[in-house]
Amino acid sequence: MSVEEDQVSDGRLLSNINGPQDLKRLTAEELSVLAAEIRDFLVAKVSRTGGHLGPNLGVVELTLAMHRVFDSPRDRFLFDTGHQAYVHKILTGRQGGFDLLRQRGGLSGYPSQAESEHDLIENSHASTALSYADGMAKAYALRGEDRHVVAMVGDGALTGGMCWEALNNIAATDNRLVIIVNDNGRSYAPTIGGLSDHLAMLRLNPGYEKVLDLVKDSLGATPVVGKPVYEVLHAVKRGIKDAVAPQSMFEDLGLKYVGPIDGHDQSAVESALRRAKGFNGPVIVHAVTKKGFGYRPAEEDEADCLHSPGAFDAESGKLLASSSVKWTGVFADELVSVADERPDVVGITAAMAEPTGIAKLARKYPERVYDVGIAEQHAATSAAGLALAGLHPVVAVYATFLNRAFDQVLLDVAMHRLPVTFVLDRAGVTGPDGPSHYGVWDMSVFGVVPGLRIAAPRDAATLREELREAVAVDDGPTILRFPTGSVPADLPALRRVGGSDGVSGGVDILAEHGTASDDRKDVLIVAVGAFGHLGVEVAARAFEQGYSVTVVDPRWVRPVPIELVALAREHRLVVTIEDGVRNGGVGDAVAKALRDAEVDVPLRDVGVPNDWHPYGTRGQILADLGITAQDVARDVAAWASRVVPARTH
Structure with missing residues (x-):
């Protein structure tokens, strides 16, 4: 028995793959076995750690x-989005890191330059890779470097406008750029829009299987003789157009097109890529795949295809149950209740209906929910149009993704004083998805928008309350932001100060320790949003050190409530604690408000440094940053000791 036969029989092929060079010697039979082993490996590892399973089973x-036809890292691979790069990681020597996938000391859930020379871009936001690829291919051409750029782009990413801006520019070049369109008809949910309809028409045509055979046979029979080969491919493509559906959308841009290719037929995919490589110009290879392919629970999970599960049972595919209440679930329930009462409330999301909770509204009122695809800029301005026409849109996206629509929020929504509510899920430090997904910039970035109000609920009760307050605003945009994960226990206020105008909602007093020794108490802790419990614990520790402390939740952090300024005047020190970057954050805003009101009280701000922070759980990262009860209480005591007269402690 040969070494190869022994590996096939006992399943050790994958363990012998240490880099792309090991793939090039494999036979067709061995590749089939290796593909099965990779899928088994993915299911086994991701079932323990959680992660993006469905997208990777499909690619x-x-x-x-890609790794057999091209030569990484000389040829550069880009993934859009990076969550479909797990197989790439496996094939580039990183199998050992999967035991701690998306955990400290393990692998990033996206490409990472720190991990491998085979990784390049790691921002993991959709619809960007083609622009990177365009610039890289131009640079290599300018320098005369003999290398290809290969971008794998999901059909969901093609719903983003940046892709089409990039394609328009790519088509005007003759650079060595191969674009693989991984068409599985889904992003998180089934891909929507005109492009989706176009590709779906192709996939669902009764003659599609015959066309795949035609392409496969034609590719296999075409000799490799350089550029003339592509003329044959082009003729084949014209035949496909006639047989299946118009393929003019790429042709009209001037891009060469190969496809559709069965993305699970190893031979057909390799043949298409070799010919695309030989063309030495920009080429689109259209591969039709199935998300979750090869793992029955994922294939049968029509709603999500196990896109990004937490830990699950590998045998059944069932998620390991969690009994805790999630922030997203509370928002979803309350939004439906609001919509029951207000027919003018509509929902918008950007290809993330389930993850953001909008799906629950869509199930009850499908005609009142709009999924715009991966197009946050369009989502914001489309919401402006809805508001101009008399509706109140609720736009639900992850906090990190609204950054992409800053200009639209500023000029299309806020300048027109339109009532649009943006609900930002995954705000603050989120953990396993890493720095590109940390929603720590929203309070800083959007705090400069005139007329925009930002609310940060501390628990389920205040989330429900502040959502209703947000949709009641009729003279400008609002943001409601909350973190990911489980909602802490409700933290009732001792009392509320102000809020009679119905706009700011008032400031909640969460805790009071000690009494003023003369005209002022020692410390005012401003605990923003989900840090309410942290603020209360810090106050208790500071009181044990002899300081009188008041803890408040401003509820609406932008603009700074006038009641908060008044409370600051009654204390010797103000400390803000926020789950966002300090630069331009709530602390800076409160400090400015105090200066403007000529309130001469020192302020110290606790928040996230303006830097890129590593992977880890939310708790690990906050501990690294010194944002724990013990750390903050120690800092508060040190700061207070400098401003509080000795007689008071």
């Missing part, structure tokens, strides 16, 4: 073909 053959 096994595509990724194998």
